[in-house]
Amino acid sequence: MDKAKVFYANARATTWEYDYSVPAKLEELLQRADLSRYIQPDEYVAIKMHLGSPGAYRTVRPVFVRKVVDAVKAVGGMPFVAETTRIPGLEYLEVAAANGYSHLTCGAPIIMADGIFGRDTIPVKIDNGKLIQEIGVASAIYDAPAMIVLSHCKGHIEPGYGGAIKNLAMGGVGARTRCNHVNRGNLHSTAHHPPLWTKEKCTWCAHCEKVCPVGAITLKQGEAWIVDAEKCDQCGRCARVCIFGALEMPIGPDLFSRGMAESTQAVLSTFAPGKILYVNFVMEVQPECDCMPTADTPLVQDQGILISDDIVAIEAATLDLLDQAAPLPQSKAEDKGVTTAGDLFLRVNEQDPRLAVTYAEELGLGTSAYELVEIRKKRRSK
Numbered sequence: 411m412d413k414a415k416v417f418y419a420n421a422r423a424t425t426w427e428y429d430y431s432v433p434a435k436l437e438e439l440l441q442r443a444d445l446s447r448y449i450q451p452d453e454y455v456a457i458k459m460h461l462g463s464p465g466a467y468r469t470v471r472p473v474f475v476r477k478v479v480d481a482v483k484a485v486g487g488m489p490f491v492a493e494t495t496r497i498p499g500l501e502y503l504e505v506a507a508a509n510g511y512s513h514l515t516c517g518a519p520i521i522m523a524d525g526i527f528g529r530d531t532i533p534v535k536i537d538n539g540k541l542i543q544e545i546g547v548a549s550a551i552y553d554a555p556a557m558i559v560l561s562h563c564k565g566h567i568e569p570g571y572g573g574a575i576k577n578l579a580m581g582g583v584g585a586r587t588r589c590n591h592v593n594r595g596n597l598h599s600t601a602h603h604p605p606l607w608t609k610e611k612c613t614w615c616a617h618c619e620k621v622c623p624v625g626a627i628t629l630k631q632g633e634a635w636i637v638d639a640e641k642c643d644q645c646g647r648c649a650r651v652c653i654f655g656a657l658e659m660p661i662g663p664d665l666f667s668r669g670m671a672e673s674t675q676a677v678l679s680t681f682a683p684g685k686i687l688y689v690n691f692v693m694e695v696q697p698e699c700d701c702m703p704t705a706d707t708p709l710v711q712d713q714g715i716l717i718s719d720d721i722v723a724i725e726a727a728t729l730d731l732l733d734q735a736a737p738l739p740q741s742k743a744e745d746k747g748v749t750t751a752g753d754l755f756l757r758v759n760e761q762d763p764r765l766a767v768t769y770a771e772e773l774g775l776g777t778s779a780y781e782l783v784e785i786r787k788k789r790r791s792k
C-alpha cells in the first residue's frame with residue numbers, strides 16, 4: 411500500500427513577516443492539499459469542529475476557521491461550520507459566540523448538525539461492528555456531500571488523546587436520538603447506563619452536580635446521589651471531575667477506543683470516497699477534552715498544523731510529533747513527573763492514545779504508513 415501524504419507546517423515564526431505566521435502557513439497547506447480535488451462548485455461543505463465550553467477556550471481559533479472557509483469558497487464550495495450539541499443547542503451557540511465563532515468571524519453560518527435539541531440524526535449501520543451495530547449520525551453531516559474536519563489535538567481522560575477520530579466519533583453523532591439507535595452517550599457507556607456512584611468515596615463536594623450539562627444529578631447532602639436516567643446523556647463529565655473516584659462510567663478505555671473507531675466508520679460511510687479532508691491543529695495541547703469546564707496549560711509547545719485526506723495517517727503523524735516533543739514545566743506533565751519526550755499521553759493520561767488509531771486502521775479507515783511533507787520557509791539572512 412502507498413504511503414499516505416501528510417502535509418505539515420510547524421508553528422515557529424522565525425522571521426517577523428506574515429508569510430512566516432501560522433495563518434499564512436495554513437493558507438499554503440490548503441493550497442498544497444488542493445481543495446478542488448475534494449469539493450465541486452456549489453457543493454455544501456461541512457466544516458466539522460468543536461466549539462469549546464465556557465471555560466475551555468483552547469480550541470481552533472476563529473482566524474484559522476476563516477482561512478479554511480475562504481479556501482472552500484475559493485473553489486466554489488458552500489461552507490457551514492458544524493458541531494453537535496454538547497450542552498443544549500441554543501446555549502451551545504451562545505458559548506460558540508462567546509468563544510469568537512460567528513458568521514461574521516468565520517465567514518460561514520454556525521449550525522448544530524444534530525439540531526438544537528440534539529435529536530436530528532439518521533441511523534447508520536456499522537458493518538462488522540463489534541460494539542455498535544447502528545448509530546445516529548448528525549443529519550447535517552449525513553447529508554453534506556463534502557467535509558473538512560478541523561480538530562484541536564489534545565488529551566482526553568478516557569482514550570488518552572482526542573484528535574480527528576474523536577472529533578467525528580463523538581461530534582459526528584447525535585447526543586440523543588429519536589429512536590433506539592445508539593447515540594454519543596452510549597459510546598461513553600456501552601452498558602447504556604449512567605455513571606455508577608460509590609457512597610463510601612463521596613465527599614459531597616457537589617462538583618458533579620455543577621458540571622452536569624443537563625441537570626440530571628440531585629445531591630442530598632450526606633444521604634444520596636440521585637441521577638435521572640431519562641435526562642442523563644451519559645457524557646461522562648461528572649465522572650471526570652470527581653477527583654475522589656466516587657463516580658465511574660461503566661466502560662474501559664479499550665472499549666471506548668474501539669467504540670470511537672466504529673462510530674467514526676459510520677460517519678465516514680456517509681461520504682463518497684475522496685470527499686473528506688482532515689486538518690489537525692497540534693497547538694495548545696492541553697491534557698483534557700474541550701467539553702470540560704476549563705482548559706489546563708499546554709503539555710508541550712505548539713507543534714503546528716497537519717493536513718491529509720487519510721484519518722489514520724494524520725492521527726499517527728500527530729501522535730508521533732507529540733511523542734518527539736519535550737514536555738513543558740508548569741503543566742500536568744510536570745505534575746505526573748513526565749519530563750522527557752516519548753509516550754506523552756500514555757504517561758500523562760495513563761491511557762494508550764494509539765488504540766483508537768490501531769482500531770481505525772483495522773477497520774480499513776486509512777493507513778498508519780505516512781509520508782510527512784513539511785512546508786519549510788527559508789530563513790532570511792541577516
Ligand code: SF4
Nearest residue numbers: 612613615616618652
Ligand atoms: S463529585 Fe464525586 S465526591 Fe463530589 S459530590 Fe459528586 S460524586 Fe461525590
Ligand code: SF4
Nearest residue numbers: 622642643645646648
Ligand atoms: S454522565 Fe453525568 S454529567 Fe453527563 S449527563 Fe449523565 S449525570 Fe450528567
